[in-house]
Amino acid sequence: MGCLINTVIVFLLVGLTKSSTHTYRAGIASSTQCSFDACAQLVQNAAKANVDILVLPVPEDISRSVQTDHFDEAVKVISGLAKDNKMYIVSHLLEKVRCQEKTEIIRSNLAFDREGSVVSIYRKPLDPTATCNVTATETTFVTDFGVTFGLLMPEDLVLSNLQGKNYVVAGEWGSEIPALAAPQFFKSWAFTTNANMVSSSGIFSGKAGETGHGTDFVVAELKKDGKDAINTPIATTTPDVQDLSQYTIKPLDLTNQDVRETVCHGQFCCQFHVKTSASGPKGLNFGLAAFEGVRHYGGGQNIGTQECAILPCVGSFKTCDIGSMNSTNIIFDEISITANFKPEESAQFPIILSTDTLSNSQFQFDSKHENSTNQVTVKLYDAQNLLNFGIFGRDFSKDYVENTVIYDNNDGLTYKIYEYINSDEVLEFCDYVWIRLRVLIFVVSIYVLEMM
Structure with missing residues (x-):
């Protein structure tokens, strides 16, 4: 009996030791x-x-x-x-x-x-x-x-x-x-x-x-x-190509070394302050981007997002792609991005993508409640080889799951009926067919009336 009590005491002491650390x-x-x-x-x-x-x-x-x-x-x-x-x-x-x-x-x-x-x-x-x-x-x-x-x-x-x-x-x-x-x-x-x-x-x-x-x-x-x-929460991978056709994007004038610009997508606005001290390679453009809406996240999930970003693109801003480029040669003395978000049912995250490391003194991320909004500011100092920088915001109140998703047996999600039906191309085609159908119905109706 005494041995059993001692064993129990040992286990209790071990547990207390672990939980007290x-x-x-x-x-x-x-x-x-x-x-x-x-x-x-x-x-x-x-x-x-x-x-x-x-x-x-x-x-x-x-x-x-x-x-x-x-x-x-x-x-x-x-x-x-x-x-x-x-x-x-x-x-x-x-x-x-x-x-x-x-x-x-x-x-x-x-x-x-x-x-x-x-x-x-x-x-x-x-x-x-x-x-x-x-x-x-x-x-x-x-x-x-x-x-x-x-x-x-x-x-x-x-x-x-x-x-x-x-x-x-x-x-x-x-x-x-x-x-x-x-x-x-x-x-x-x-x-x-x-x-x-x-x-x-x-x-x-x-x-x-x-x-x-x-x-x-x-x-x-x-x-x-x-x-x-x-x-600093920095990632050093190369960004994936993404569709930016729904974003509001204003080109950053690199010849102006002190730019203050407000970019809005609907009622959501991003305030940018950018100071540069060197220009980039030929063909490289930087854009100041804003977006508010619902985006596909994967697996049938659609999430409410609010985004402010400064990002490089070679060619069109509609599909941002920098290819294998990992050096922009542009020195950003200062970047400041500020936007107002909902104080509830929301969250905001800094996004930093660069091939260079950054010290803590080069980065700031602040959030404060002001006039019934959550004002978020992200700043970067003395940075170069920047591939993406901004604020990714979540609006949880706009999330939804698609009701119709088809899977195959091997690769998971292969085709989204809901997404396809609601694509711009399909909607335009439906509008075109409906207009032609209305004309045909009108002609047939006139013909029937004349025959009566």
Whole structure:
């Protein structure tokens, strides 16, 4: 009896010790996929590094159909790994379920505790229009080291206005909006919310940004409250080509080294102040862009957005493309962008894309409530080789999901009927047919009346 009491006391003391510390150790894999054996080795290595919580890559390096067929096996294997190595593990799995008399693929995030028990499950149909009875909102789980985690999929960072301080993000997501592609947006999201995020795309420590060290797996020490040093949330990848035909864009006059310009899209306006000290290569133009409306995000999701940006383009501004260019040779002594946003049901994020690094003294991002609006200002000093800079705003009140989306068995989303029917080309064709049809109906009616 005394031995049992001593054992209980030891476990309680260990739990109290873990929860009283101000940090925890998080780990992720460097690769995006691993076989069961590779995942087992990864977990064992993480245990040696005293990792408290580990996000696994997809535990199969083969096709989607095989992943779904091995769902139960994967759950059993991961549960055993969590128990044997005494750590929390989060994994993203796919499974097949019967839903509305057909088979649907369900995306599932599962969190296992140190005893191998599933403590949180977050599930979504791969087809967003499916009406399967699964968990539709983010879930949470509490750890023995005193941290409550939100369990998310990548798109939730954009679709939800989150308020927590610690999140685990697992799964795959392809955004149709370049500014929201991971890990660019992940850095900006962590900076704006000052929250910790442990994801397969990286470990982010609030305003300190991406952190961690390691080769086959990355380990980072995170503060539980998310507070840390401040680093500029800059991404260094080349921007994707995007359709800017709906944006209001005014060319930036590079011959004028001090430009003040207001660009509006409808009632939404962006105020720009740009100082430059060198011109760029021939054929390169910079535009001051503004947009307010609804944009396709992916997977049937459409999101309300408000955007202000300064960006380079070679050729037309309707489809911004700089090709392989990674040097603009333009020195921006100062860029200031300010816009007013809704104080509620909204969020704003700084977007910075450059091939150069930036220090904290070169960047500012401020938000303040003024006259029933949220005034946001982003500034940059002494920057060059800038590929995108601005504010990406979310208006959650305008979000909606398309009702008709068709999938194939291999590649997911292949065709959007709603988008096609509402495209400008189809609407113009319908108008053309209707006008001609009205003329025909009129002629036939006259002929019938004359015959009576």
